Amino acid sequence: MESAAARPRPVLTAGTVLPEDAGRAALVARVHDPEAGGPCVAAVRGERVVDLTAVAPTVSDLLERDDAAEVVREADGGRAWRLDDLLGAPPGQGDVPHLLAPVDLQVVKAAGVTFARSLLERVIEERTGGDPAQAARVRERVVRLVGGRLDGIRPGSPEAAKAKELLLAEGLWSQYLEVGIGPDPEVFTKAPVLSAVGTGADIGVLRASVWNNPEPEAVLVVDSRGRVRGATLGNDVNLRDVEGRSALLLSRAKDNNASCAIGPFVRLLDDGFGIDAVRGLDIDLRVEGPDGYVLRGRSSLREISRDVLDLVSATYGAHHQYPDGFALFTGTLFAPTEDRRAPGEGFTHEYGDTVRISSPRLGALVNTVVPSEEAPPWTSGVRALMRSLARRGLL
Numbered sequence: 001m002e003s004a005a006a007r008p009r010p011v012l013t014a015g016t017v018l019p020e021d022a023g024r025a026a027l028v029a030r031v032h033d034p035e036a037g038g039p040c041v042a043a044v045r046g047e048r049v050v051d052l053t054a055v056a057p058t059v060s061d062l063l064e065r066d067d068a069a070e071v072v073r074e075a076d077g078g079r080a081w082r083l084d085d086l087l088g089a090p091p092g093q094g095d096v097p098h099l100l101a102p103v104d105l106q107v108v109k110a111a112g113v114t115f116a117r118s119l120l121e122r123v124i125e126e127r128t129g130g131d132p133a134q135a136a137r138v139r140e141r142v143v144r145l146v147g148g149r150l151d152g153i154r155p156g157s158p159e160a161a162k163a164k165e166l167l168l169a170e171g172l173w174s175q176y177l178e179v180g181i182g183p184d185p186e187v188f189t190k191a192p193v194l195s196a197v198g199t200g201a202d203i204g205v206l207r208a209s210v211w212n213n214p215e216p217e218a219v220l221v222v223d224s225r226g227r228v229r230g231a232t233l234g235n236d237v238n239l240r241d242v243e244g245r246s247a248l249l250l251s252r253a254k255d256n257n258a259s260c261a262i263g264p265f266v267r268l269l270d271d272g273f274g275i276d277a278v279r280g281l282d283i284d285l286r287v288e289g290p291d292g293y294v295l296r297g298r299s300s301l302r303e304i305s306r307d308v309l310d311l312v313s314a315t316y317g318a319h320h321q322y323p324d325g326f327a328l329f330t331g332t333l334f335a336p337t338e339d340r341r342a343p344g345e346g347f348t349h350e351y352g353d354t355v356r357i358s359s360p361r362l363g364a365l366v367n368t369v370v371p372s373e374e375a376p377p378w379t380s381g382v383r384a385l386m387r388s389l390a391r392r393g394l395l
Contacts, residue, residue, distance in 0.1 A: 038388025050077035092376030101196035105324035114331030156183035191260035204258035204372030211241035258375035290352035
């Protein structure tokens with residue numbers, strides 16, 4: 001990657017980040033407010049963002065309420081901010097109000113290999129040992145032998161078991177195929193509680209990585225009873241070279257400083273935006289480099305291999321509870337293969353890339369790529385949050 005010294009910043013406004021039907025949506029934000037001395041739970045009402053922390057001290061508390069959408073739309077609030085002012089704040093600057101990731105005490109989980117196309121790319125990563133120079137050759141063989149055999153197969157079905165037998169016979173079975181078409185999905189912990197960054201912030205890629213990409217995803221926000229209460233957007237930043245060396249390096253590939261972005265807001269489920277609307281989401285990606293390079297992609301939840309509620313059930317149940325709820329990345333169809341640096345090496349980030357992940361009903365999550373080692377350090381955890389709320393008399 002090139003030097004990160006000079007990085008142009010995207011200009012964000014209410015018009016560029018709000019959902020198209022924002023006037024009908026119940027939108028939850030989190031705001032860092034230096035005057036309050038910590039984060040605030042807030043409602044987005046037009047171009048105003050209204051503090052609801054006195055009503056619900058955390059987003060986790062808010063989503064435990066059956067009337068959460070009504071509270072977001074109608075509850076009396078405290079201070080208010082202009083959304084444009086929050087979006088215009090310099091990233092990582094703690095002395096001005098700015099948007100945070102819109103989840104707090106929820107555990108950040110992620111489901112992997114939930115789309116057939118990205119499944120094949122994971123197989124390719126494994127077969128190349130994380131070497132991008134070998135990707136084109138291996139991709140040709142894997143697609144030729146595997147490609148159509150996975151189309152329309154329901155994971156865990158007899159048809160999936162038969163496909164597994166055929167692939168084993170050809171020496172192409174993979175741990176990624178196991179979680180892609182086997183009975184159990186891959187669900188892992190993406191990031192520690194409170195470590196995700198929000199829209200407008202920097203996102204981090206390790207300096208050592210030479211093959212990496214964004215992963216645009218829908219993120220379900222689930223309460224302590226396993227109910228999906230809302231949805232938002234996420235970037236599950238992925239280091240393909242690291243994970244390709246060994247799946248046991250998943251934490252190294254996925255969990256680094258600023259490597260998890262969520263936002264811009266949680267859109268609560270209501271009569272106008274239910275779980276079927278989530279199932280039909282199209283998520284667009286645009287990566288724009290400082291050199292004028294542009295990459296576009298799209299991920300549609302209509303093509304997911306496992307229903308989103310099945311992913312929730314695999315995460316939460318008698319086998320595992322989440323007393324503060326959880327945020328669940330649902331996986332991506334997008335796996336870029338076009339060359340950027342050299343023929344046959346595919347796509348990888350350059351420092352200064354602007355990544356825009358958007359969906360008409362969820363708005364836009366926009367971030368700038370930097371080395372993880374140079375991203376603002378993560379310094380505000382659970383203890384800091386509890387102390388802040390206690391100082392404000394909110395606990």
